[in-house]
Amino acid sequence: MAWSEADIPDQSGRIALVTGANSGLGLETARALAQRGATVLLACRQRSRGEAARQQLLPLARAGLELIDLDLADLASVAAAASQVQREFGRLDLLINNAGVMAPPRRLSRDGYELQFAVNHLGHFALTAALLPLLKQQIGARVVTVSSGAHYFGRITFDDLQGERRYDPWTAYGQSKLANVMMALDLQERLAAAGSTTLSIAAHPGLARTNLQPSSVAAKGSWIEGLAYRLLDPLFQSAAMGALPQLHAAVAPDARGGALYGPDGLANLGGWPVSCKIAAAALDGSQRRRLWQASEELCGFSSKTAVA
Numbered sequence: 001m002a003w004s005e006a007d008i009p010d011q012s013g014r015i016a017l018v019t020g021a022n023s024g025l026g027l028e029t030a031r032a033l034a035q036r037g038a039t040v041l042l043a044c045r046q047r048s049r050g051e052a053a054r055q056q057l058l059p060l061a062r063a064g065l066e067l068i069d070l071d072l073a074d075l076a077s078v079a080a081a082a083s084q085v086q087r088e089f090g091r092l093d094l095l096i097n098n099a100g101v102m103a104p105p106r107r108l109s110r111d112g113y114e115l116q117f118a119v120n121h122l123g124h125f126a127l128t129a130a131l132l133p134l135l136k137q138q139i140g141a142r143v144v145t146v147s148s149g150a151h152y153f154g155r156i157t158f159d160d161l162q163g164e165r166r167y168d169p170w171t172a173y174g175q176s177k178l179a180n181v182m183m184a185l186d187l188q189e190r191l192a193a194a195g196s197t198t199l200s201i202a203a204h205p206g207l208a209r210t211n212l213q214p215s216s217v218a219a220k221g222s223w224i225e226g227l228a229y230r231l232l233d234p235l236f237q238s239a240a241m242g243a244l245p246q247l248h249a250a251v252a253p254d255a256r257g258g259a260l261y262g263p264d265g266l267a268n269l270g271g272w273p274v275s276c277k278i279a280a281a282a283l284d285g286s287q288r289r290r291l292w293q294a295s296e297e298l299c300g301f302s303s304k305t306a307v308a
Ligand SMILES: NC(=O)c1ccc[n+]([C@@H]2O[C@H](COP(=O)([O-])OP(=O)(O)OC[C@H]3O[C@@H](n4cnc5c(N)ncnc54)[C@H](OP(=O)(O)O)[C@@H]3O)[C@@H](O)[C@H]2O)c1
Pocket: 019, 020, 021, 022, 023, 024, 025, 026, 043, 044, 045, 046, 049, 070, 071, 072, 073, 098, 099, 100, 101, 102, 119, 120, 146, 147, 148, 149, 204, 205, 206, 207, 208, 209, 210, 211, 212, 213, 215, 242
């Protein structure tokens, strides 16, 4: 039977952090969790947008809605956000690594890394490592990392991770979204090996009408892409439907660690959440460990103590 928002168990007493909670899938995820009683931490890069989302959700929320300043393109901001969660809440049950950027022209993060790799992968990698000690204290805690169907076409270019020699916006997006799945799987393996009950799960929304595509078009100023999205619009589902796989991964009692949930429709573009095929590249353990090590080096820390 189709899993829908009505199946979300009561979340009273639980705390969930959603990155990119002011827009699209993040906003829908925050709304659904708040309506089921979770305290939701809206982790957003622009306070004004975060506050607008908070005001929108407040009438629906059954518990607290709090803003956390988080710029995933700035590792110092990631560390500050994690410290704030530790200091002000001292508890975390769900971490939803949702925020993302898609296929902009080559830009650098504050730390000098290619923006998509930095925001979509490295920032979430660092945030997850910093919040794991809190998550591991809660029975049934989960880390959900939002990827994309683009991960099927992704490849990790280990000798040019930052696209310095060659940059293509879509290739870099595919790399970052493959990295999302690889991190989710490797984290699950590490948590299980350490005997932790915390689950790490990946999800993807298929195609959903959000700000992702308009932002991507605006960043490139590409009228052809703009036209393509208008023509493809009938294939897109609502943001609320697109958020279901990540919600399923976050709260469905039968969701499995190390799985990837996406829509059940044609080519997994739309529909109800089901377990989906994972790209062979993400199933390669040695490649995953190589990415993990490279990510630790780029973030400048060792996650060993956090995971074990
Ligand atoms: N929509 C789709 O069809 C689709 C398909 C496949 C995968 N996805 C994935 O779904 C996730 C959510 O995207 P969406 O579709 O909901 O797009 P969206 O509406 O554009 O939302 C993206 C969110 O990420 C935030 N963000 C961007 N850069 C950030 C940074 N440096 N630090 C912190 N937050 C940042 C944005 O903040 P601002 O509002 O301030 O920019 C926004 O809140 C992404 O990971 C995306 O790759 C979406």
